[in-house]
Amino acid sequence: MLSRETREGITLEPIVGAPFGARVSGVDPVALTSAQKAVLLNAYADAHGLLCFGFDELLTAEQLHALTAVFGENEFAPGRINGIGRRAREGEPESTVDEQVAKLRNKGVDPYLAFIGNLDPKTLERQPISEKFFGEWEWHTDMSYIPVPPTFSLLHARIIPDDGGDTGFCNQVLAAKALPDDLRSRIVGRSIKHDSTYGSSGILRPGMTVPESPVEALGAVHPILRRVPSTGDEALFLGRRTNGYIPDLPLGESEALLNAVWAHATQPEFCYRHAWRVGEVVVWDNRMLLHMRHPVDESRDRFMWRTQTKGEAVVAST
Ligand SMILES: [Fe+2]
Incomplete structure (x- = not known):
């Protein structure tokens, strides 16, 4: 996307200073x-995986779920x-997904909505939280440690500190x-085991x-180079660096190759740093983008809603 344009009443513009996104x-x-849905899907493909929606007011859960559904079938929230x-x-007794959903709904919990922040979702008062929440969250792909990770993630900024x-x-x-x-010749045909030990914040x-050691870590194995079927793009698929492991290589060789790939993949020219505004929703394609979170001051409030869409089998690029 090279310039501002309006299609079907929707205005799209490049993000100033970012190498991708709209x-x-x-x-x-x-x-x-x-x-309009077609405009959004085309814009997302043109923008290489990232759209930032501006809204004047906070969304309801129904509105956020409707926006999520543009990009795919709504998936249950992590956890x-x-x-x-x-x-x-x-x-824990075995139970079907339907039984678990019914149980959550009986408790007044929306199974499709996750909360991220240091506030109680109901009262919006401070709640005790691990100090890791406030530190830097490493580059990662959401839930890449499961066999079929969610495709799109959405974050809706509801309470945001002035900085951080x-x-x-x-x-x-x-x-x-x-x-x-x-480097391509060293990774083509290889996979990474995506460790499931830690959550995004390192907890x-x-x-x-x-x-x-990473050799013993548990998690799904995915090809390092994947194809995004809906756009035809090829993308690196690294998950997160902590406890990553390339199967069949001695650990030392795996570490050296992962260090080289990560150093290449996270160069500043491929990256964009998003400073949030209240009301925004950012949607991104986990098949195309890594993300991380910068530290937050412990004295500040921060509260987001998060949704995601169902994933698809990871397709290797050969
Ligand atoms: Fe994440």
Whole structure:
């Protein structure tokens, strides 16, 4: 996208200073026509995986779910349903997804909505939280440690500090295009095991224990180079650096190759740092982008809503 334009009443413009992404305005999430939905999907592909929607007011859950549904089938929020970023607790009776959803709804919990922040979602008062929440969150792809990770993630900024807590995005389509031949030849046909030990903030996920080494870490194995079927793009798919492992290589060789790939993939020219405004929704394609979060001052409030869409099998690029 080279310049500001309006299609079907929706205004699109490049993000100043960013190598990818577009700003979007003029959207009513619950009244989108099919022509407007097509505009959004085309804009997302042109923008290489990132759209930032500006809204004057905070969205309702219904509005955020409607916007999420433009990009795919709404997926349960991480940690709500067994198998989706959550392991069944020891001794927990087996239950179907429908049973788990019914139980959540009975408690007044929206199974599709996640909350991220240091505030109680109901009262918006401060709640005790690990100090890791306030530190830097490393580059990662959401839930890449499961076999079929969610495709799109959406964050809706509801309470934002004046500074701090920016979100970084790093475009792995641009990184794949710029791969030096020698590095490409070392990774083509190889995979990475995506460790499931830690959540985005570095907190140990429920039911997990710290592995002896990346070789023993638990998590899904995915090709390093993937194809995004809907756009035809090739992208690097790295997950997160912590406990990453390239199967079949001695650990030292795996570490050296991962260090080289990560150094290439996270160069500043592929990245954009997003400073949030209240009301915004950013949607990104986890097949194309890594993201991270900059530190937040412990004395500040920060509260976001998050949704995601169902994933698809990871397609290797050969
Ligand atoms: Fe994340």
